[in-house]
Amino acid sequence: MSEFSVVGKRLPKVNVWGHLTGTARYADDIQLPRMLYGRLLRSPHAHARIKRIDASRALAHDGVVAVCTGADMPERMGIMPSTQDEYALAVDKVRYIGDPVAAVAAVDEDTAYDALSLIDVEYEPLEPILTIEEALTREDVRIHEDSGRPANVFKDVHLEFGDVEGGFQTAHKVYDNWYFFEGTTHAPMETHSAVASYDGDGKLTLWTSTQVPHYLHRELEKVLGIPRSRIRVIATPNGGGFGGKSDPFSHEFAACLLSMRTKRPVKFTLDREEVFYAHRGRHPVLMHLRTGVSADGDITAVHFQSYLDGGAYASYGIATTYYTGALMTVTYKLPAYKFDGVRVYTNKPACGPKRGHGTTQPRFAFECQLDQIAEDLGLDPIAYRERILQPANSRTVNGLRITSMGLGQCLEEVKRSTRFPEKHGQLPRGKGIGVAGSAYISGAGLPIYWNEMPHSGASVKVDRGGGVTVYCGTSEIGQGSDNVLAVVAAEQLGVLTEDVHVVSGDTSLAPVDLGSYSSRVTFMAGNAVRQAAGRLRTLVVEAAAAKLGVPADRIALAQRRVYDLADPAKGMTFAEAAVLAESKNGTLVSVGSYKPPKDISGDYKGSGVGPTAAYSYQAAVAEVSVDLETGIVTVERITEAHDCGRALNPPAVEGQIEGAAYMGYGEAIAEEQVFRGGLHKKPSLLEYKLPTSMDTPEMKAIIVETIDPEGPFGAKEAGEGPLNPVIPAIANAVYDAIGVRFDETPITPAKVLDALQKNRSRVGPEGLSSQRDPKAAMRRLHATTDAREKKKVMS
Amino acid sequence: MAKTLLTLRVNGERQTVAAEPHHTLLEVLREDLGLTGTKHGCELGECGACTVLVDGVPVLSCLTLPSEIGDAEVTTVEGLAKGPELHPLQTAFAEEAAAQCGYCTPGMLLSAKSLLDRTTAPTREEMAEAIAGNLCRCTGYTAIYEAIDKAAERMRETERMGGTQPAAVRS
Structure with a gap:
C-alpha cells in the first residue's frame, strides 16, 4: 500500500x-456593468519613426469614449528590470509590423474597431533589419538607438569553464557543425484578454490572462504611476500559456489607463492575428557546435556559439541568451565548456520564452551531433548516451548542482518500450527510429528581481x-x-x-x-x-x-x-x-x-541562469516513415520517459509529457513563425501549421520517479522538459530512415524532397554569412509591398 | 445597427433575445444569452473552439448566423449535463485528464458527443476524424481519445443495463 x-x-x-x-470564467467571459470594449491600433511598418498621431477624428466618432497613445504612458517597461526597452504603446518609433501604437475604448467592439481607421498616424519609414546577419553588421540602421551595444546587438555573453583548448587538443576527433532552429509561436487556444475596472475608491482591478500576475503588478505600478497597493491583478484561468502570456502586454496597460480615464470597466480581447504579433515565442537560433571526443567517445571539450534572433524588444532575452548555453552541461559529462551567445534585435515581433525556454534549440543541436558521434563510434545511440551520463549528486563544469538524475532510467525505459536496438539502423529505407535525451529546470534558481x-x-x-x-x-x-x-x-x-x-x-x-x-x-x-x-x-x-x-x-x-x-x-x-x-x-x-538553496550555482557573472533546485530529465524515441515520393515525414510513434521526481498526479504528468511531445512534434515537422519583408507570413491558425488530431502521432508517456530529496513529496517539474528531446529524436529518426541529417527545423516535405533529389546527406546552415547585400532587406520589402499593392488593385 | 428580436432553441429552451442582426451565433450565445461556455479561438472557423451542435450536428458557431438555423435545436456545453447528471463524456474527460487548460474542451466535448450519438464504439481513426476540426494545444489528443473510449464503453454498458446510468464516479 x-x-x-x-x-x-x-x-x-x-x-x-x-x-x-x-x-470556468476566462478573462473574455467577464462582463461588467457599463463595460467598454477596447481595440489596439497596430503599426503597418516594420520600422518607422512616428512623426505625428492625431486621434481627434476617432474621439469624435459616435460611441468612442476614450483614446490613448504612447504619449500617455511614456514610462519604459519590460519583464526584465535590467533591459526595459518597451513602452505600453509605441513612443516615437515602431519596430515591427503589429507594434501597438494607440488604443480606443468604445461602447462596443464594432465601434472600437471602426474607430481605429480614424486615428491618423504619420510615419517616416526606416529600413528594417530582418536577419541575424543584418542585425550584427548594420551599424547604420539601429532599431534601439540607445542600446549601448554595436549595431543591433542586444546582448552578448561569453563564458568558459575548464581547459577548453587542452580538451580540443587531446580530442581524437573534433565535430564541427552548424545548426538552425526556426522560430515558433505558442498559439494557445485562448487569445490574450484583459478586463480593467477602476473603481470609485481609487482602486484598480485587472483580470487578465497572464502567467505572471506579480510581475505585471510591478509594471502596472511603474507605467500607470499609481501605487501597487491600489492595484489588484487577478490572473484568470489561462486558456493555455506555454510562455506566451509571461510578459506585460500593451492591451493590459491600455485597459487600465482607459478605465482610469473613463471610470468604466474596459475589456480588451486580442484577435487571433494579433496573438501572432504579441508572440514572445521561440527564438530562431543559429548555432555553431564544436565537440571534441576521445577515441572511446568521451567528450573532451565543447564550444557552443548561439546567435538568437530576438525580434524588436528585450522580453526575457537576456535569460534566453544565457539559457542557450547553460543547460548543455547537465546531461552528459563535459570536462571543459565554452559558450558564446549573442542576441540581436530585428524588426519582427519580440521573441521570448516558449516551453523549454532557450534550451530547446541547443538541445536539438547537441543531440543531433551526439547521434552522429555514436554512429562514427559504431555505438548504439542509447548505449553511447548511457556511457557518458553526468552522474547524480555532482557538479557540472559550469558549477551547476545536480541532485536526483534519472536520464539513465529514462533511456532504459524508452529502449525497453520501443526495442530500440533491434530497430535502429536495421529498418528498411524510408523507416527510421531516433533517440534523444534532455533536461530542464524545476524553476529558475534566481528570481527576475534579485532579492532575498x-x-x-x-x-x-x-x-x-x-x-x-x-x-x-x-x-x-x-x-x-x-x-x-x-x-x-x-x-x-x-x-x-x-x-x-x-x-x-x-x-x-x-x-x-x-x-x-x-x-x-x-x-x-x-x-x-x-x-x-x-x-x-x-x-x-x-x-x-x-x-x-x-x-x-x-x-x-x-x-x-x-x-x-x-x-x-x-x-x-x-x-x-x-x-x-x-x-x-x-x-x-x-x-x-x-526559496531555492544558495549553493546551486558557480560564482561568476551569468551564473544566475541555469541553476535550479532540481533538474528534470527525459528521453524520447521517435519512429518515423518518410515518403520518398512526396517527402512527407510521418511520425508514427513517440515514446517518452520523463523523470518528474515523483508524480503527484500521474494523469496530469502523463498529460504534460504527451502535450509537450505533441508541441515538439509540431516544431520539428511544420511550425514556423516566418516573415516576408517584416510581414508575418502565416498569422492564422489555418496557415501556421499546428498539428491536428489527424497529424499527431501515437504517443506513449512513461513516468520515471527518482524521488527528489528537496521536491514536495519528491516531485520535480513536468511541464517543459518533455518537449526538448522530441525534436532531435525526430531528426535522428529521419536520418535513420533516409540518411539525410536535418541540422535545421522544420523538416518539411519540400526540404526532404529537395535533399533526396539532389542526393544530399545534410540539410542545414553553412555558417554565418557576412557577405550578404546590406540593402537586400529594403529591396525585399519594397518588392513585397509592391506585389501586395498590385494584388490589391487586381482583386 | 438596430437590434432585432431573435428566437432560438438552446439547450431545450426557447429563448428570445434582441441581438445585432450581423452578429454570429457565437456572439449571440456568449454576449446576449450569457452562455460563455462556448469559446472562441479565431472567429475564422479555423480552431473549432466555438463548436456547438445544431440538431446534433457539430457547427462552427463563429461562422453561423442565427438566422440560418431557424428553429433547429442548439446544444452548447451548458446543455450537456442532464440536470445534476454529467454526461459520461464529461466524467471521462475529468478522469483521463483530457481537459488541461479547458479552452478547447467545450467544443471538443460536443464534437465527441456527436460522434458517440452516431456510433457506439468508435475506432481511434473515427475519433481523430471527429475532432480533426477541434485544435487542442495542451493534450496531444491522446487523453481525449482515452476519455472518448471510456465514455463510449460506459454508455454501451448503460445501454446494456437498460438505460440506467452507472453510479456517478465523482465522489
Whole structure:
C-alpha cells in the first residue's frame, strides 16, 4: 500500500469541472456593468519613426469614449528590470509590423474597431533589419538607438569553464557543425484578454490572462504611476500559456489607463492575428557546435556559439541568451565548456520564452551531433548516451548542482518500450527510429528581481467544517497548478482534494508567487504549501493526540480522519480534530514559503541562469516513415520517459509529457513563425501549421520517479522538459530512415524532397554569412509591398 | 445597427433575445444569452473552439448566423449535463485528464458527443476524424481519445443495463 492517500493517485483535477461544464470564467467571459470594449491600433511598418498621431477624428466618432497613445504612458517597461526597452504603446518609433501604437475604448467592439481607421498616424519609414546577419553588421540602421551595444546587438555573453583548448587538443576527433532552429509561436487556444475596472475608491482591478500576475503588478505600478497597493491583478484561468502570456502586454496597460480615464470597466480581447504579433515565442537560433571526443567517445571539450534572433524588444532575452548555453552541461559529462551567445534585435515581433525556454534549440543541436558521434563510434545511440551520463549528486563544469538524475532510467525505459536496438539502423529505407535525451529546470534558481524574499509564498486556512483553503499567487494556465497545490495540502492534512479550495493568481488575496514560468510551480509553490499545511497539521495532530491520550507520533491523518496508528478505530473526523485545534490555538491559518538553496550555482557573472533546485530529465524515441515520393515525414510513434521526481498526479504528468511531445512534434515537422519583408507570413491558425488530431502521432508517456530529496513529496517539474528531446529524436529518426541529417527545423516535405533529389546527406546552415547585400532587406520589402499593392488593385 | 428580436432553441429552451442582426451565433450565445461556455479561438472557423451542435450536428458557431438555423435545436456545453447528471463524456474527460487548460474542451466535448450519438464504439481513426476540426494545444489528443473510449464503453454498458446510468464516479 502506498504511504500516501492523495499523492500519486489518479484523481481528477480539482478545477476540471468548470472546464467541463462551461462555467470556468476566462478573462473574455467577464462582463461588467457599463463595460467598454477596447481595440489596439497596430503599426503597418516594420520600422518607422512616428512623426505625428492625431486621434481627434476617432474621439469624435459616435460611441468612442476614450483614446490613448504612447504619449500617455511614456514610462519604459519590460519583464526584465535590467533591459526595459518597451513602452505600453509605441513612443516615437515602431519596430515591427503589429507594434501597438494607440488604443480606443468604445461602447462596443464594432465601434472600437471602426474607430481605429480614424486615428491618423504619420510615419517616416526606416529600413528594417530582418536577419541575424543584418542585425550584427548594420551599424547604420539601429532599431534601439540607445542600446549601448554595436549595431543591433542586444546582448552578448561569453563564458568558459575548464581547459577548453587542452580538451580540443587531446580530442581524437573534433565535430564541427552548424545548426538552425526556426522560430515558433505558442498559439494557445485562448487569445490574450484583459478586463480593467477602476473603481470609485481609487482602486484598480485587472483580470487578465497572464502567467505572471506579480510581475505585471510591478509594471502596472511603474507605467500607470499609481501605487501597487491600489492595484489588484487577478490572473484568470489561462486558456493555455506555454510562455506566451509571461510578459506585460500593451492591451493590459491600455485597459487600465482607459478605465482610469473613463471610470468604466474596459475589456480588451486580442484577435487571433494579433496573438501572432504579441508572440514572445521561440527564438530562431543559429548555432555553431564544436565537440571534441576521445577515441572511446568521451567528450573532451565543447564550444557552443548561439546567435538568437530576438525580434524588436528585450522580453526575457537576456535569460534566453544565457539559457542557450547553460543547460548543455547537465546531461552528459563535459570536462571543459565554452559558450558564446549573442542576441540581436530585428524588426519582427519580440521573441521570448516558449516551453523549454532557450534550451530547446541547443538541445536539438547537441543531440543531433551526439547521434552522429555514436554512429562514427559504431555505438548504439542509447548505449553511447548511457556511457557518458553526468552522474547524480555532482557538479557540472559550469558549477551547476545536480541532485536526483534519472536520464539513465529514462533511456532504459524508452529502449525497453520501443526495442530500440533491434530497430535502429536495421529498418528498411524510408523507416527510421531516433533517440534523444534532455533536461530542464524545476524553476529558475534566481528570481527576475534579485532579492532575498521567497520565490513562492502560500497560506492555508482550515475552516470549522473541515474545509481547507489554499492561497497562493500561482497562475493556473492549464498545467494543473491549482490541483498540485490541492494535492499537497490534502496529503498534508489528510483530507481529499475536493475538500480543498484554491485561491490562486490574485495579488490582493494570495501571498506572492513569482508566476507560472520556468516550470517552477510544483517544486516551489508545492514546497510553500507543504510547509504551510504542515504547520497546521502539527496543530491538528497535537490537539487530537491530547484528546485521544496517545503520543503525537502515533497520530495519522488520511481520508478525512485523524486516528491512532496503533488502533485505527480510535480517532475522530478531521473536522472534529480541527475544532479541537482551533479551540486550543486560535484561528487555523498558517503560512509557508520557499526559496531555492544558495549553493546551486558557480560564482561568476551569468551564473544566475541555469541553476535550479532540481533538474528534470527525459528521453524520447521517435519512429518515423518518410515518403520518398512526396517527402512527407510521418511520425508514427513517440515514446517518452520523463523523470518528474515523483508524480503527484500521474494523469496530469502523463498529460504534460504527451502535450509537450505533441508541441515538439509540431516544431520539428511544420511550425514556423516566418516573415516576408517584416510581414508575418502565416498569422492564422489555418496557415501556421499546428498539428491536428489527424497529424499527431501515437504517443506513449512513461513516468520515471527518482524521488527528489528537496521536491514536495519528491516531485520535480513536468511541464517543459518533455518537449526538448522530441525534436532531435525526430531528426535522428529521419536520418535513420533516409540518411539525410536535418541540422535545421522544420523538416518539411519540400526540404526532404529537395535533399533526396539532389542526393544530399545534410540539410542545414553553412555558417554565418557576412557577405550578404546590406540593402537586400529594403529591396525585399519594397518588392513585397509592391506585389501586395498590385494584388490589391487586381482583386 | 438596430437590434432585432431573435428566437432560438438552446439547450431545450426557447429563448428570445434582441441581438445585432450581423452578429454570429457565437456572439449571440456568449454576449446576449450569457452562455460563455462556448469559446472562441479565431472567429475564422479555423480552431473549432466555438463548436456547438445544431440538431446534433457539430457547427462552427463563429461562422453561423442565427438566422440560418431557424428553429433547429442548439446544444452548447451548458446543455450537456442532464440536470445534476454529467454526461459520461464529461466524467471521462475529468478522469483521463483530457481537459488541461479547458479552452478547447467545450467544443471538443460536443464534437465527441456527436460522434458517440452516431456510433457506439468508435475506432481511434473515427475519433481523430471527429475532432480533426477541434485544435487542442495542451493534450496531444491522446487523453481525449482515452476519455472518448471510456465514455463510449460506459454508455454501451448503460445501454446494456437498460438505460440506467452507472453510479456517478465523482465522489
